Amino acid sequence: ELKVEQNPLFLSMQEGKNYTIYCNYSTTSDRLYWYRQDPGKSLESLFVLLSNGAVKQEGRLMASLDTKARLSTLHITAAVHDLSATYFCAVDMYGGSRLTFGEGTQLTVNP
């Protein structure tokens, strides 16, 4: 059974600081996704990582994938308040876009 674990689950940080969210998964896969969810809203796709060593960046967010370690990271650089949201990683182990999600990391960026 595939398990996807994120840590931390809650993260409170100051504006301007850097931090990393970790996503560990239990079974081999080279398809990992990051999503953002604002309160009461749907999920917004951030990154699609499809190979070992993949790195993608968008603004203050950078995601990477290490399939051998079964680990993905979402790095936040110089956080701003607008980044406050819940971030989910999800793994597609079986294909067919059948995603297994982590519990989510609730990020709060304080002024």
Place this chain on the structure above:
Amino acid sequence: NAGVTQTPKFQVLKTGQSMTLQCAQDMNHEYMSWYRQDPGMGLRLIHYSVGAGITDQGEVPNGYNVSRSTTEDFPLRLLSAAPSQTSVYFCASSVGTSAEQFFGPGTRLTVL
């Protein structure tokens, strides 16, 4: 393009009632999925489809049925609603394996 649409946005049911949650996409995506999201948890896959006429169970299929008669539509049926089915339901679609999934706005369901 409207993307992925879901109706209704909100629904309250009594235990034992049945209903259908509608999902449609206009992007000609082959893959569609239904997830539920419970408080403090990630999403869990209920059912999915890799094309018209093809459906299969996900992680939590009990109490739900699906069908896929067209590429565009993927309705989710609750056969006999139970309080444990109180949740937010999201429909998603993608063009294929390894592609990003686009999520609908969700249906917030309460079963009394």
